Amino acid sequence: MTATTTRRPPRAPAAGAGGSPGRLVTGIAVRQVRRGTLVVTLLAGLLPAFVAIQYRSTFEGTIGPASLAALADNPAIRTLFGPAVALDDAGGFTVWRLGTVLGVLVGVWAALTGTRTTRAEEEAGRWDLLLGGRLSLPTVVRRHLGVLLVAAALPGAALAVGLLLAGTAALGAVLFGAALAGIGMTGAALGVLAAQLAPERRTASGMAVAVLLTGLLMRMVGDGVPALAWLHWFSPFGLLGRVEPYAGDRPLPVLVLLAMVAVAGSGAVVMAGGRDVGRGRLAARDTGRRASRLLRSLPGLAVHRMRRPVLAWGAGLGAYFLLIGLLATSMIDFLRENRAFADMAAQAGFAQLGSVQGYVAALFALLAVPLGAFAATRIAATAADERAGRLSLLYASPVGRVRWVLTETAAGAGAVLLLAAIAGLATWAGAAWVGAGLGPGEALAGALSVVPVALLCLGAALAALGWAPSAVLGLGVLPAAGGYLLLVLADSFRWPAWVGDLSPFTHLAAVPAEPWDVAGAVVMMALAAVLAAAGLTRYGSRDLRG
Amino acid sequence: MDTTAALRTEHLSKRFGTTLAVDGLDLTVPAGEVFGFLGPNGAGKSTTIRMLLGLLRPTGGAAWIFGDRADDVQRAHRHLAYVPADVALWPTLTGQECLDLLAGVGPGTDLAYRDELVGRFALEPDRRAGTYSTGNRQKVALVAAFATRAPLLVLDEPTSGLDPLMEREFRRCIAEAADRGQTVFLSSHQLAEVDAVCTRVGILRRGRLVEVAGLAELRRLRRSEVVVDLARPAPELRRLAELPGVADVREVSDLRLTLALTGPPGPVLGALAEADVVRIDVREPSLEEIFLDYYGEVPA
Numbered sequence: 001m002t003a004t005t006t007r008r009p010p011r012a013p014a015a016g017a018g019g020s021p022g023r024l025v026t027g028i029a030v031r032q033v034r035r036g037t038l039v040v041t042l043l044a045g046l047l048p049a050f051v052a053i054q055y056r057s058t059f060e061g062t063i064g065p066a067s068l069a070a071l072a073d074n075p076a077i078r079t080l081f082g083p084a085v086a087l088d089d090a091g092g093f094t095v096w097r098l099g100t101v102l103g104v105l106v107g108v109w110a111a112l113t114g115t116r117t118t119r120a121e122e123e124a125g126r127w128d129l130l131l132g133g134r135l136s137l138p139t140v141v142r143r144h145l146g147v148l149l150v151a152a153a154l155p156g157a158a159l160a161v162g163l164l165l166a167g168t169a170a171l172g173a174v175l176f177g178a179a180l181a182g183i184g185m186t187g188a189a190l191g192v193l194a195a196q197l198a199p200e201r202r203t204a205s206g207m208a209v210a211v212l213l214t215g216l217l218m219r220m221v222g223d224g225v226p227a228l229a230w231l232h233w234f235s236p237f238g239l240l241g242r243v244e245p246y247a248g249d250r251p252l253p254v255l256v257l258l259a260m261v262a263v264a265g266s267g268a269v270v271m272a273g274g275r276d277v278g279r280g281r282l283a284a285r286d287t288g289r290r291a292s293r294l295l296r297s298l299p300g301l302a303v304h305r306m307r308r309p310v311l312a313w314g315a316g317l318g319a320y321f322l323l324i325g326l327l328a329t330s331m332i333d334f335l336r337e338n339r340a341f342a343d344m345a346a347q348a349g350f351a352q353l354g355s356v357q358g359y360v361a362a363l364f365a366l367l368a369v370p371l372g373a374f375a376a377t378r379i380a381a382t383a384a385d386e387r388a389g390r391l392s393l394l395y396a397s398p399v400g401r402v403r404w405v406l407t408e409t410a411a412g413a414g415a416v417l418l419l420a421a422i423a424g425l426a427t428w429a430g431a432a433w434v435g436a437g438l439g440p441g442e443a444l445a446g447a448l449s450v451v452p453v454a455l456l457c458l459g460a461a462l463a464a465l466g467w468a469p470s471a472v473l474g475l476g477v478l479p480a481a482g483g484y485l486l487l488v489l490a491d492s493f494r495w496p497a498w499v500g501d502l503s504p505f506t507h508l509a510a511v512p513a514e515p516w517d518v519a520g521a522v523v524m525m526a527l528a529a530v531l532a533a534a535g536l537t538r539y540g541s542r543d544l545r546g
Numbered sequence: 547m548d549t550t551a552a553l554r555t556e557h558l559s560k561r562f563g564t565t566l567a568v569d570g571l572d573l574t575v576p577a578g579e580v581f582g583f584l585g586p587n588g589a590g591k592s593t594t595i596r597m598l599l600g601l602l603r604p605t606g607g608a609a610w611i612f613g614d615r616a617d618d619v620q621r622a623h624r625h626l627a628y629v630p631a632d633v634a635l636w637p638t639l640t641g642q643e644c645l646d647l648l649a650g651v652g653p654g655t656d657l658a659y660r661d662e663l664v665g666r667f668a669l670e671p672d673r674r675a676g677t678y679s680t681g682n683r684q685k686v687a688l689v690a691a692f693a694t695r696a697p698l699l700v701l702d703e704p705t706s707g708l709d710p711l712m713e714r715e716f717r718r719c720i721a722e723a724a725d726r727g728q729t730v731f732l733s734s735h736q737l738a739e740v741d742a743v744c745t746r747v748g749i750l751r752r753g754r755l756v757e758v759a760g761l762a763e764l765r766r767l768r769r770s771e772v773v774v775d776l777a778r779p780a781p782e783l784r785r786l787a788e789l790p791g792v793a794d795v796r797e798v799s800d801l802r803l804t805l806a807l808t809g810p811p812g813p814v815l816g817a818l819a820e821a822d823v824v825r826i827d828v829r830e831p832s833l834e835e836i837f838l839d840y841y842g843e844v845p846a
């Protein structure tokens with residue numbers, strides 16, 4: 001060789017000074033998920049163990065085998081609360097009481113965390129820097145997915161440990177934990193997959209959560225209609241039921257769950273390959289739409305921004321409450337024939353289940369949680385706009401900050417009313433189909449009676465927007481989700497009355513079985529107004545971020 | 547109070563934690579002026595502008611827009627239009643929808659002129675904002691701002707993403723705005739652009755205003771470089787260094803001398819008269835040199 005004088009380009013060192021770039025990405029991902037993981041893991045570890053222990057001191061031995069068989073056979077009970085297969089056991093009761101709730105919580109949290117750590121980062125342009133180095137997009141996605149899967153499995157592990165320490169059967173605890181871990185990992189994988197498809201975080205989150213909640217609906221339908229029981233095999237929640245922890249103790253559904261995770265996860269990595277950074281696989285049309293006439297005023301903008309979320313939430317709530325209505329007669333018949341369960345349901349926060357009015361009233365109380373969550377997401381969207389700098393141009397116009405947020409709040413409150421009406425009418429339609437004897441006015445009144453709780457959420461979210469703008473969603477959902485959990489626990493375990501009184505749900509009457517609790521509604525709305533005023537005052541005078 | 551000033555600040559200050567981003571800013575921009583607001587990165591320009599717009603709350607002092615307090619945005623913002631350094635738009639809205647929205651809530655827009663500007667800036671208004679490049683997002687904000695008849699345009703690095711063709715269009719728009727009597731407050735790092743469009747500049751360093759002057763005045767204030775070629779060596783010219791306003795006297799060779807001169811040249815010319823001078827070359831500093839001087843200057 002004579003080319004010794006040829007200049008060679010300097011060669012990059014094999015690894016950077018601070019470890020391999022891949023590890024660096026893992027570190028970034030870990031930092032983004034650790035706080036939420038800690039909270040959810042603690043909750044999943046402590047709450048079920050607590051319920052199991054309390055069960056021993058409250059219910060142990062109060063339910064006879066005949067009643068149990070009746071309960072397990074009733075499709076309505078199964079549809080709403082999941083299969084009741086081992087209520088005579090502390091572990092089995094915990095699965096029945098908390099399995100679905102924890103599954104939804106962990107699954108949704110994992111899906112939202114999945115989109116937050118991937119799509120939101122990419123959308124904000126922070127991955128451009130990351131990918132300017134030696135890393136490819138699939139590698140970065142794979143690293144994040146790995147961290148997310150581990151994080152999403154931790155609540156399940158904590159649950160198993162907690163229930164083991166609480167003294168429940170080992171196999172049941174492990175399988176319950178594994179199923180919860182599987183649901184969490186499915187949520188995480190779906191989140192990352194949706195993040196490859198949709199170009200915006202909000203769309204991606206909506207897609208992932210919608211798939212999960214469709215799984216919940218499939219579980220309910222599969223439980224309610226025996227001919228459709230096979231739907232369970234396609235639903236993470238249905239698979240949890242099929243495991244039957246503390247009764248059947250079947251491991252096969254857990255394996256199916258893991259297969260779901262594998263499919264969604266590898267789908268995400270495959271979709272990440274060959275796609276443009278900053279764009280999704282499902283690129284929206286980028287031109288050609290006629291300019292909307294709504295977008296010429298503040299109220300128009302607020303309505304424009306509300307349309308799609310209202311459609312999506314309305315479809316979900318409508319489907320769920322249609323099902324509730326369809327189940328009305330079989331549920332009531334069952335409870336009339338089995339007083340023991342009516343009493344037990346009353347202790348679990350579902351009083352007066354014996355009449356169709358009492359039954360729908362109990363389920364309308366549940367409606368407050370999604371309505372409150374919807375209200376909180378609307379204000380969280382405002383906070384996200386601020387963070388991303390999208391409000392600078394608006395606020396540089398003669399538009400006061402308080403005026404714009406009030407406009408959005410009004411649109412949000414209107415949307416809450418609309419969603420409540422949709423839920424009420426869907427319930428009525430279902431109940432009318434099976435001839436349960438529920439009037440449309442009754443159904444509407446019942447659904448609308450929980451709106452004050454959602455307004456309380458709106459108030460809390462506005463307070464957060466002023467004082468803690470990075471925690472709008474969490475603080476906004478708190479009155480509904482936290483209040484609901486508090487009430488159920490306080491009722492189940494006969495905690496002192498004042499603890500339960502802290503929950504807004506204590507101050508909701510069982511409309512349409514009972515007349516409205518006007519005083520309760522007034523107090524809640526006054527509280528909401530105070531929170532909103534405090535938040536807006538602060539919002540109008542603090543520095544704008546972004 | 548001077549209500550004719552387009553923009554006025556009094557001891558305007560902003561502290562972020564331990565950082566004093568803007569420190570007691572006193573500034574008045576009369577109506578009709580094209581004012582350049584300059585300073586190195588992190589000097590506090592954007593912070594000042596965001597305080598003028600009421601987006602940030604001053605920790606001290608106050609600002610007025612045509613006599614209306616800056617924090618009373620409903621009134622103050624009827625007088626202004628703004629182009630941020632980093633334009634963020636709702637990604638699902640089309641450019642046209644963004645323009646319609648800003649016109650709908652803004653201080654009044656000349657729709658015919660706006661359509662003309664859309665053409666001049668070669669903006670594709672039916673694309674979604676999410677598909678726009680940085681420069682295109684900036685153009686949306688620029689078109690929206692120039693199309694208003696607001697008497698004050700506040701522009702924060704508005705051309706950082708524009709190509710030279712668009713940059714030229716931008717300068718034309720500034721000139722048209724100035725002809726209409728609109729006041730322009732322009733923060734920029736593009737010194738050639740500032741030189742071309744601004745009548746007066748303010749220079750900010752570490753949150754403090756270190757200079758406010760007309761461009762011509764600024765040139766005059768600053769030192770020029772004088773090169774003297776001699777027919778034969780004149781060692782006595784070393785005494786030039788003792789004259790007022792003279793610095794950096796250097797003998798490049800026996801027959802060439804350079805010096806830096808600030809202020810009137812009379813005494814230097816007098817001294818040179820005694821020597822056998824072949825040629826004198828006086829070079830004015832470029833604006834860039836002037837600014838770099840200011841940017842790098844250590845505060846007293």
Ligand SMILES: Nc1ncnc2c1ncn2[C@@H]1O[C@H](COP(=O)(O)OP(=O)(O)OP(=O)(O)O)[C@@H](O)[C@H]1O
Binds near residue numbers: 594
């Ligand atoms: N939200 C904030 N929190 C803390 N410090 C901030 C914040 N915003 C700005 N600063 C600091 O204030 C100082 C001034 O920042 P500013 O953005 O006003 O600079 P600038 O002159 O616009 O710079 P550039 O030319 O880079 O745009 C900087 O030191 C910056 O770090």
Ligand SMILES: [Mg+2]
Binds near residue numbers: 593
């Ligand atoms: Mg800046």
